[in-house]
Amino acid sequence: QQQVKQSPQSLIVQKGGISIINCAYENTAFDYFPWYQQFPGKGPALLIAIRPDVSEKKEGRFTISFNKSAKQFSLHIMDSQPGDSATYFCAATVYGNKLVFGAGTILRVKS
């Protein structure tokens, strides 16, 4: 009930391409779905987050798509750049409670 399943485990994308990472959750009480970017040796940094009352949120090159009925959400990185190469984590929670993290996706953008 508390799990968040993330795929793929790793992803290689050409520069300028679209990177897509998917997550699925089980707990319908979750009401906050953030995505984090982590570089080696650093803490995670919030990229973008969404609440279940909207189906899509866009901030610059980053878009979250949210499907409440399917209990799935995804991160799209448009015009992927080598500087986007990092590990990405999805998470879910009842806002204010502990975050439940996905397993992470290692993204490599080839120049």
Place this chain on the structure above:
Amino acid sequence: GAVVSQHPSWVICKSGTSVKIECRSLDFQATTMFWYRQFPKQSLMLMATSNEGSKATYEQGVEKDKFLINHASLTLSTLTVTSAHPEDSSFYICSAFSYGYTFGSGTRLTVV
């Protein structure tokens, strides 16, 4: 924006000694702080949740006598790894919650 300062960023200690890691919210008061442990190429594993002035709530399997958490104020939480052993070597990350979850930059602990 919200900033969480974590110190030290890396530490090497001898087996059997204790190490303290500090986590400060610099420009906001954190109602809750979370402590995570992360092994290479793995996700963040929650160790404990702490609220100011009360005892931390530890996740199942985390030794509370080994990983002492103190949340003395709304801007400071500390994690003390007591009697550290090589298997405690890991990357420790704190997160402070107020309006959102803000993470510290992490502490690389190496026990030799």
